[in-house]
Amino acid sequence: MVTATDIFINGIIGVFTGITVLYLLMRILAAAVGRPARGSAPADRASE
Template sequence: MLTPGREPDRAEQTPMNTASSVFINGIAGVFTGIGVLYVMMKILSFVGGRPTPGSAPPTPKTE
């Protein structure tokens, strides 16, 4: 029986429950990593002064 403020016993966790939680945490970690990489690439392109991939190229100045 689970009481508040007490850690669950290892015997109370079934192997299937543990395997599914590891799988779900792995999938969540992958999507979190992809999101962090995307945000970091946006920050680096902003700080580095590079145009974003969807923007128009600068027009050449002809005189």
């Protein structure tokens, strides 16, 4: 039977795991497409 403590522990772990995964995905994205490639067309370099 699920207890409040189970939910508390799983919840905290789950939220931080999910956020950490998202953080890593953002870092990978930044490394892969965050900087314009050398010699790329101007459209590829469009940025915010």
